[in-house]
Amino acid sequence: MSETPPSTVDHALAKAKKLQYWHIVSTIFIVAAMGAVMGQSQTMKTAWIEDMLGLVPPIAFLVALRLERKSPSRRFPFGFDRANGLGFLVSAVALASVGLVLLWDAIMTLVAAQHATVGSIRMLGQEFWLGWLMLAVQAIAILPPLIIGRMELPLAKTLSDKLLHTDALMNKANWMTGAAGMAGIMGLGMGWWWADSVAAAIISLDIIHDGVTALRSATAELADGTPRALEGNDISEDAKKMERLLASRFPGADIKLRETGRLIRAEVHGAFPPENYSRRAHWPGDDENFWRLAQISFVPPETAQVPGKQD
């Protein structure tokens, strides 16, 4: 990163990193436990696939974090700030895929009118309906994404980290699908064969919405779009303020902002840098977020003379 981040950011990054490891470990346990009891329940199967896809954002975050810390090289002279943006795109694709897989499975099950079989299991000399075991596993399985997702949200805000925010959305998708799975299993127990799929279809629409929004924001970032807000695809407030500030200080200049990972870069076309230039003086946001403004570049008008130089 160009600006040394303040210690609160370092602290948040360290905490986020630890959370991601917890996320990966808990997901592996959940995937193994659900795989053992999922039977023929479509929602359980889909929740299982979704948990596997849920591994994508934390792995992307950890890989991106490792890359970001690498120094620029001859082959990558601008460094690796954009690794976070790439991870964001990959995670957004995973999130949208989760929603689409869930919706597809639910529709196919409803169209084929598949009646899910959830039989019995013999444990400790007693016969149990496997549905009770599924409910127990699901009830435990929704806790880690519920807790980790909620812990990630404030960190994502402190770090302005859309990849981490997408992981929080993935966690939300996971616990919501888990809850839908529980409703589906209870529905199956009531003899409502369609309950499983209807619950999954409703939840999938919310996940697809989150996934598509993240995908649009990630694409905007990689296509050098104006920085987007953490939640949604609107232009971020910091970017709007900075555009206004730069436009007022350099009238007639063309102001272009873009985002590389967590950092904002500005270009002022058609103007020279002012005397006693200070980057900090051009940051309209809070001081604690100044680290995000990595660079302001000035592109003078092509026909202009460099101030102070005579022909």
Add this chain to the structure above:
Amino acid sequence: MKIMGLILCLFVAGCDNFPRDPEGTSDRIAESGEIRVGMAPLRDARDRAGARRLLEHMSHESGARLAIRADAAERMLHDLEEGRLDLVIAPFHAKTPWASMVALSPPIVIHGRTSKGTQLRAAMRSGENRWIMRIEKAARAVAEPGAAS
């Protein structure tokens, strides 16, 4: 909270006969007093003894009479899917494709543990979870030692 309360009430009210059969197999058997059984050609005396133990167990447990039809397994499995039979007893290969189309009980008799070996099992209509549980329980009770574990 009101909605959650309503869901909980519905759930608790429905627990007395949990799980239920979407197509009402258990209720129909209780009302008609008849279990419609399909019996496929069996391999040997061990299979015949296993099938007899299961049917006796079911008849004793439910008090229902058995209406037995002997036919080719595939034809009867199609009838099972359509709800024209309640149970089909047949030898299945360990990796039978029918496993994804009907519900299979634990093995009652196992002839060899290789992929070519067969297993005597009862097949039930998919999703009839209460009925499936009853047959699974019966199959475990009458299985040859080590077969249903």
